[in-house]
Amino acid sequence: MTAKSRRQSWMTYLPTLLVDCESVRPSIRAATLAYYASCTNDPAIEKEAVRWYVAALARQRQCLSRRYAAIADHGASDSIPTDQEICTSMMLLYFELIQPTATASWIKHFSGACQLMVLRRPVNCRRGVSRLFLQSLRVLNVRHSIKFHALSPLASAEWLQSHEQVDTVGDSDEVLDILLALPAYLSGRQREMREACNSSSSVPRIVAEKARIIDLLHWLSKCESRYSSEHGREHELMINRDQCDLGSGDFCYFDVGAMLDSAMIIIAYLILSQRSIWSQDERNSIQEEQHRRSTTIVLNAHRTLKLNPDGLNPGTCLQFVFPLEVVSTYSSDELQREAAQNILDGIGWARL
Template identity: 25%
Template structure:
């Protein structure tokens, strides 16, 4: 660790380290000076709150780089001081001539860095960026064309684009005066022109989502949106002719400059970090424009190739910039990676984007923003709807959360008198049905709705219809919690957040799968007569069954119904007989590939007339056609376990 000699030396070293990390990424083709070069003078000439804000972020960066917990704790103390001081001063600053304006704007950006690095507050990054935007608004666009605010305007604008795209909210800097007046004394670069288009995108999304009660200013006709997007694509084509020479395809046999984790058939390298960022932003704007057009005009014969090209280029640029390891590049690449993770037609590229964000969240100085993006991905919070151009083009999209699983409504519960009994097993409330002296048992992993009447009835069917004695065991995997029926489909932000939080915590595979395996061993200890143990999973539970059957022989046979997040590669490690009962909502081809990869006997049964979850909580058993297929499904399961268990 660096040994700091004195208070003045400490300030200088800390700020110099931060300046080096962030200013390298501020280089541009026209040689604009970075605003960050103002910081050394500001911490010596300005008020105390400027110093503590700059030092808080500088110390946090050093703590992440050096992995020194003591420095991290100290940085949090400085950050709290800065927040208290800034909140007191901001309401007093209303005059553009106030000498505190410049340092306060710098402080707002620096504090946004802190939240991007760490993420201590909910939406903290976006709040600080919004604060910087408000300060610029007080200055006005004309002052932002002049020194010293011109360089600050560029910095705030870049972060405003990131915040606007991540939240879907329209930035004040997307207004016409802010697109022209600050550039009146200089010619716009290709990067500036791309950023203009990126700033416009949330406006179109907002207009598409506006209802009839929305104000006239928030509404645009679809014809106007289409015309604007077509104009943007035409302008992007002109920009591409100026910047395309800075992106170079690399052959598979060539040692790539991007990390080996970026496993793509299309790879690119770049002349320098600046051009990598510009091209990544161009690709993001291009992908957004095409996606919005394809949503408005779904019947148009759109080609999927541009979506694939854009996602490959974004991943290559992100990998290139990761190798360069320069600060602001990380900020600007988080949203493009999220866009690829949620909207690329290619499952491999989606996986690579998520893996890169995970790596950045754990190792790189952008943990706060990367974690925010990952949370949005896992909760299914898309800034734009999924484009119909590539919906189901690549079947292995089903390795993500099932669309039907998230969108199919759940019928109202019906009454059923269970035939089994409730006991405590391994500290959990557990439903058991069948013969407790049986030599065979089946462990059930229900869907996210827990002990539904359909689940209990199905357990009783298996327990009392089998040829030989069998015991069915269903523990309370969620320990008293379940997903509420009202969360599905999630139509409000609150419902999305609650469902996402439940899936990431109570229903996390990383938590439940080890518990499944531990519980299975407990079952054999409590019921020593049991010689063979099977496992049966429903929807989410089916995924856990697939994971729990990897490698060893803890289970002798397995079954899934309405399997979720099917991964054919995962099946290569399944070594026990497996039954797969597939509804009309699942991808039959993908399930077939999964079954082919299993290194044991399989049985695949199709139920094309049924919806995802018809054998569990989504089965509306008051409908005769559902009831009949529900019974048929369980008879298939009875016969399968009779044969292999």
């Protein structure tokens, strides 16, 4: 993926949506005012943002109720969600990140946007703002799916096939594919399988389970090799400038290196939890790799906060949080887990 394609944003479409669609206007105003209020610490603007947020919720319910009532009554076929409907959910999500009405209140709008995207279907999400909404929701789905060990509706074979047909697919998209595949390995059924492998002498089962993890490692290794060869010089220059790659506030773009590290930490967790499958040397090697990558994430987080004393953009903050949550949950080193959690606690991130 080129730098230009990586930097595309659905937010560039907001002026057009604001002018052309009355239904999405209150949500855009609510999020915009909330952000301005957070920058100016102006209670009056904050109150006005809440007023528009309430209006946006009412408008959204009205539009969705009217639009989809025909489905239940008549089985209408014109029920594909519009860009404006998805944009409304995204802007309400953003409002809740900036000016939350309750703990983790943004998740309800995230879930709503995902449901609308599923109804829109893959064939209608390959171009324009729809493609960028899909990219953002895939990024958000990574955190949600791994946090709750839930398979993403946007990670099915149909969605992946459609996604791969888009010209701009690159290394950042592939690392999302890898991360969205991981909940299948973290589910309760898979935990039972790992425990069975540790206590059972069933050779075929052990061989099959190890092969699955090896395939996952190879997939990650190939993705990482391509990324390093294509972007190594770019990241070397960034490091020399002493800058951190914070991703973007629209969730379209993120730090691929941090996501690759996060994926490796989780895969290492899977390997280290399967004692009977892997040799001591293999476990030692993977534990060292997990420790190295966890350390990188924690150190970069400290560096990022130091370089941004006024705080992070709400959208960027969510992407900043995910690698730390991975370390705090899956690192085999207790000190690293505590260090990551301390950073999360320090920025006021709620434990869910």
